[in-house]
Amino acid sequence: MKADKHNSKGFWDWFNPAGRDVGGWAFILNRISALGLAFYLYLHLFVLGKLAQGPEVFDQFIAAAKSPLYIAGELLVIAAALYHGLNGVRLVLNSFNIGVPRQKQMFYTALALTILGTLVFATRMFAG
Amino acid sequence: MWKITYRVHRQKGHEAPHYDTFQVEVDPEEYVLDGVEKIWAFEDRSLTFRHACHHSTCGACGMRVNGVEKLTCITKIKDVTQDGGTLTVEPLRNFPIVSDLVVDLGPLYRKMEAVQAPKVHPLSMAPWEGEDIRPPKEVPAPPEGGEYIRLPDCLECGICISACPVAASDPDYLGPAPLAAIQIQGLDGHPELLALADSQEGVWRCHSAFECSAVCPSNVDPGWRIMDLRKQVATQRLKTIIG
Amino acid sequence: MSKPHAIVIGAGFTGTAIAHDLALRGFDVTVVERGPIANGTSGRTHGLLHSGGRYAVKDQESAIECIEENIILRKIVPDVIEPNGGLFIAVTEDDLAYKETFIQGCEACGIPVDEITPQEALRLEPNLNPKLLAALIVPDGTFDPLRLALSFAASAKKNGAVFHLFTDVVDMLLDGSGNVTGVKVWDRTNGERYDIHSDIVVNATGAWVGQITKMAHAHVPIKPTPGIMVAYDRRLVNRAINRLNRPSDGDIVLPQRRLAVVGTTSFSIDDVDYVPIDRQQVELMLQRGAELIPAIRQARERGVYMATRPLIGASGPGRSISRTFKAYDHKDLDNVDGLVTITGGKATTCRAMAEKTVDIVCQKLGLNIPCTTAEVPLTSYRAFYA
Ligand SMILES: Cc1cc2nc3c(=O)[nH]c(=O)nc-3n(C[C@H](O)[C@H](O)[C@H](O)COP(=O)(O)OP(=O)(O)OC[C@H]3O[C@@H](n4cnc5c(N)ncnc54)[C@H](O)[C@@H]3O)c2cc1C
Ligand code: SF4
Ligand code: FES
Numbered sequence A: 001m002k003a004d005k006h007n008s009k010g011f012w013d014w015f016n017p018a019g020r021d022v023g024g025w026a027f028i029l030n031r032i033s034a035l036g037l038a039f040y041l042y043l044h045l046f047v048l049g050k051l052a053q054g055p056e057v058f059d060q061f062i063a064a065a066k067s068p069l070y071i072a073g074e075l076l077v078i079a080a081a082l083y084h085g086l087n088g089v090r091l092v093l094n095s096f097n098i099g100v101p102r103q104k105q106m107f108y109t110a111l112a113l114t115i116l117g118t119l120v121f122a123t124r125m126f127a128g
Numbered sequence B: 001m002w003k004i005t006y007r008v009h010r011q012k013g014h015e016a017p018h019y020d021t022f023q024v025e026v027d028p029e030e031y032v033l034d035g036v037e038k039i040w041a042f043e044d045r046s047l048t049f050r051h052a053c054h055h056s057t058c059g060a061c062g063m064r065v066n067g068v069e070k071l072t073c074i075t076k077i078k079d080v081t082q083d084g085g086t087l088t089v090e091p092l093r094n095f096p097i098v099s100d101l102v103v104d105l106g107p108l109y110r111k112m113e114a115v116q117a118p119k120v121h122p123l124s125m126a127p128w129e130g131e132d133i134r135p136p137k138e139v140p141a142p143p144e145g146g147e148y149i150r151l152p153d154c155l156e157c158g159i160c161i162s163a164c165p166v167a168a169s170d171p172d173y174l175g176p177a178p179l180a181a182i183q184i185q186g187l188d189g190h191p192e193l194l195a196l197a198d199s200q201e202g203v204w205r206c207h208s209a210f211e212c213s214a215v216c217p218s219n220v221d222p223g224w225r226i227m228d229l230r231k232q233v234a235t236q237r238l239k240t241i242i243g
Numbered sequence C: 001m002s003k004p005h006a007i008v009i010g011a012g013f014t015g016t017a018i019a020h021d022l023a024l025r026g027f028d029v030t031v032v033e034r035g036p037i038a039n040g041t042s043g044r045t046h047g048l049l050h051s052g053g054r055y056a057v058k059d060q061e062s063a064i065e066c067i068e069e070n071i072i073l074r075k076i077v078p079d080v081i082e083p084n085g086g087l088f089i090a091v092t093e094d095d096l097a098y099k100e101t102f103i104q105g106c107e108a109c110g111i112p113v114d115e116i117t118p119q120e121a122l123r124l125e126p127n128l129n130p131k132l133l134a135a136l137i138v139p140d141g142t143f144d145p146l147r148l149a150l151s152f153a154a155s156a157k158k159n160g161a162v163f164h165l166f167t168d169v170v171d172m173l174l175d176g177s178g179n180v181t182g183v184k185v186w187d188r189t190n191g192e193r194y195d196i197h198s199d200i201v202v203n204a205t206g207a208w209v210g211q212i213t214k215m216a217h218a219h220v221p222i223k224p225t226p227g228i229m230v231a232y233d234r235r236l237v238n239r240a241i242n243r244l245n246r247p248s249d250g251d252i253v254l255p256q257r258r259l260a261v262v263g264t265t266s267f268s269i270d271d272v273d274y275v276p277i278d279r280q281q282v283e284l285m286l287q288r289g290a291e292l293i294p295a296i297r298q299a300r301e302r303g304v305y306m307a308t309r310p311l312i313g314a315s316g317p318g319r320s321i322s323r324t325f326k327a328y329d330h331k332d333l334d335n336v337d338g339l340v341t342i343t344g345g346k347a348t349t350c351r352a353m354a355e356k357t358v359d360i361v362c363q364k365l366g367l368n369i370p371c372t373t374a375e376v377p378l379t380s381y382r383a384f385y386a
Helices: A010-015 A022-051 A055-065 A068-095 A100-127 B032-043 B106-114 B159-163 B165-169 B176-185 B191-197 B211-215 B222-242 C013-024 C060-076 C093-097 C099-109 C118-124 C145-158 C206-215 C279-292 C294-298 C330-334 C347-364 C381-385
Strands: B002-010 B018-026 B062-065 B068-071 B086-090 B096-099 C005-009 C028-032 C086-090 C114-116 C134-138 C141-143 C162-164 C167-174 C180-187 C193-197 C200-203 C222-232 C240-243 C252-256 C259-263 C301-312 C326-329 C339-343
Touching: A010 A022, A010 B165, A022 A055, A022 A068, A022 A100, A022 B165, A022 B211, A068 A100, A068 B222, A100 B222, B002 B032, B018 B032, B032 B062, B032 B086, B062 B159, B068 B159, B068 B211, B106 B176, B106 C381, B159 B176, B159 B211, B176 B191, B176 B211, B176 B222, B191 B222, B211 B222, C005 C013, C005 C180, C013 C028, C013 C145, C013 C200, C013 C339, C013 C347, C028 C145, C028 C167, C060 C099, C060 C141, C060 C347, C086 C093, C086 C118, C093 C099, C099 C134, C114 C118, C118 C134, C141 C145, C141 C252, C145 C162, C145 C347, C145 C381, C167 C193, C167 C206, C180 C200, C200 C206, C200 C347, C206 C222, C206 C301, C206 C339, C222 C279, C240 C279, C259 C279, C279 C294, C279 C301, C326 C330, C326 C347, C330 C339, C339 C347
Parallel strands: B002 B086, C005 C028, C005 C200, C028 C162, C086 C240, C200 C339
Antiparallel strands: B002 B018, B062 B068, B062 B086, C086 C134, C114 C134, C167 C180, C180 C193, C222 C259, C222 C301, C240 C252, C252 C259, C326 C339
16 A cells, blocks of 8 residues: 555645635635736836836826726726725634634625725726 | 536546436435435446444445535435436545545544544533534433433534635635634643634635535534634633733 | 565455464464455454444344453554444333343353433433333444554554555465465466465455365355345444344444444355345345434434354354354365465454454464563554555
8 A cells, every 4th residue: 555646736725616615715715806906016126117118108108097997997906905904804703713723704795895895996987 | 317417527547527418217206315325326336435323323325425525424415406307426625536536534533543532421511502402402412421422513524614614725724624623622621622723724725715604414513613712722822822 | 594484365354363473472463455455344344442242132142252352442542443332222012021141151251241220311311212121331342443453563664564555366375285375376467477475375355265275176165145234324423332132133233433333244245246236135234223322313324334243153043153253274174284274254253353363373383482462452443554
């Protein structure tokens, strides 16, 4: 009897939704929102970099940024930030063993607030 | 009797894994493990799987049933499929595969030994949560003196490790069952347990997916215990700072 | 002479205890088991560490073995035992009438027995039938089946025994005169087939011993008699609760972790590999169990399972056959040398069965090495995976 293969796909399994319960989904969303935010940070730095290339380039970019597609992208960033922050509060509380038996409800609350917050931003941004 | 299809993960030696299907006649009241044993007895003698007690006390029969970790000896067939349905049975994740449905639980057993997980303990150490009918909480001592001794709730089945996304990327992470075993003992007077809990691979590795508690078949609730252990670790550290 | 090499077939209680004993006495040991440790009858045992009380009236030979081994196991493998004692309780007049016979039997076998009042019994075990008429305390215990076998296996391994799990013995290697010189095996983890040679083969396959002896053209009188057990999802008692009467169906309730397990029955079958569950017997367990512990009716069924006793003897109704184990040297039985079969017995007596078997093995090989398993504590069951 010899075993040699470790039955996992490493960190890809973070995103594997098979057989996951509520807490698992919270974890997956947390990871995805973290990666999304990290990616956004790079994007942001890239855009700031344009500033250094002179006003025309930047103006050109700002014009593009008014497109609905771009706004949708920004909303995604807002949603990710809201979720990551709110779920972060949930995790910090849990880490002090506060509300662990209610972690699912806390996740639903974080999710509801995220959706609500994103909707508020959406109406403002599309209106303005 | 129901006619159902078992889709079984197969893997021998260094061959690539594949799935075999078996049509089986089962009593829906039977358990998923009974169906697997039936396949071995009547269809394919080369099938390998783990089992011993057949009533959720040994922890040998953990598998993934339709993607979810289950103790197959207490999972009724009627609860996971219907007449004419399909059951996909796979080995646990995050352990080395020996063959077919068999994984090597060695890494878990070695960690349980490292954290000195109690093998038997006084009755008073067992939490009563979830017991509706029970002897009174103040269980009288046996007339021979001393306290009743019992086996712990944790079956060392490895199901929690299989469900843990952190264990997937970090095989050295102590994981839910061993951390729960530390929490049950408490950190007072156990500097070696504090060191393990507070290490790189200890409580801080957990990312709160709580999948362990969702799948644990034996009331251990390791997710809650890891969070409680964090509190205990923080308290111990605070004590040493304050002096 | 180099170390003698023994093959043990089967890794239930009997096989693992024999492997441990052989390894301690300096043998090279190879264990061949077609499944994981304790997948056969042993894993599915009810889990009563018998005080001997159950056999004290009708089968005193068994009862004495039980109490002796009960004391030894508590000492050498405390890690897997709940040493909480047991009660024999009377709930009917018929039970009560059995009390004196029972006490005399226990005394004759050296089993300590104490009578307590029904009130005292109810204080100790509040879930007992409140109508109980008498209660006797005996030194029963309960054990974790898999971990008991693992402890013996781990100890054997520590002393050099090699385990081939998921490996079937498919045939015997025979020399020109039909004597056994080893086994042909099939490793199901990788599909390989190969031969293992040895000085002696020990057949410890429980209810399956007949299949192995057949491969060697030998035979053994064995009668597979399964029984049912039903686990409920509440730990309703902290000690073994027995019906104070002659052994019958569903007369024992045991605590196990968070469970209460009721057992058992006894009937005959032919195919031992898959024993279907009969719902009528499940009902019977509920009914009989509830006579001892009424709260079982409020608990939920968590697991129903079967195990098959390897009872000795070829005829007669199951329960009246002696449960005492027998070790056979097939040289005497069938003029086949190199093969010893051990069967019967109980989990509680597995160490003694191993002692007797290895004595026979030593005698056959002309060795004189004393048995020390009664004194040597077993290693941690987890060390099997060390
Ligand atoms: C219903 C029931 C309740 C019981 N309750 C108790 C109790 O409460 N207390 C108690 O002390 N005793 C109890 N017993 C008795 C006890 O369980 C048995 O005596 C004991 O388990 C027998 O162990 P064994 O090792 O001889 O057999 P098994 O555990 O059956 O071991 C035989 C092994 O041989 C293997 N095998 C078979 N064929 C081959 C092959 N060709 N190649 C390789 N390996 C093979 C099998 O896989 C199996 O693992 C109970 C028995 C039954 C049936
Ligand atoms: S904590 Fe629960 S799931 Fe994990 S090994 Fe123990 S019993 Fe199994
Ligand atoms: S076989 Fe023991 S827990 Fe399932």
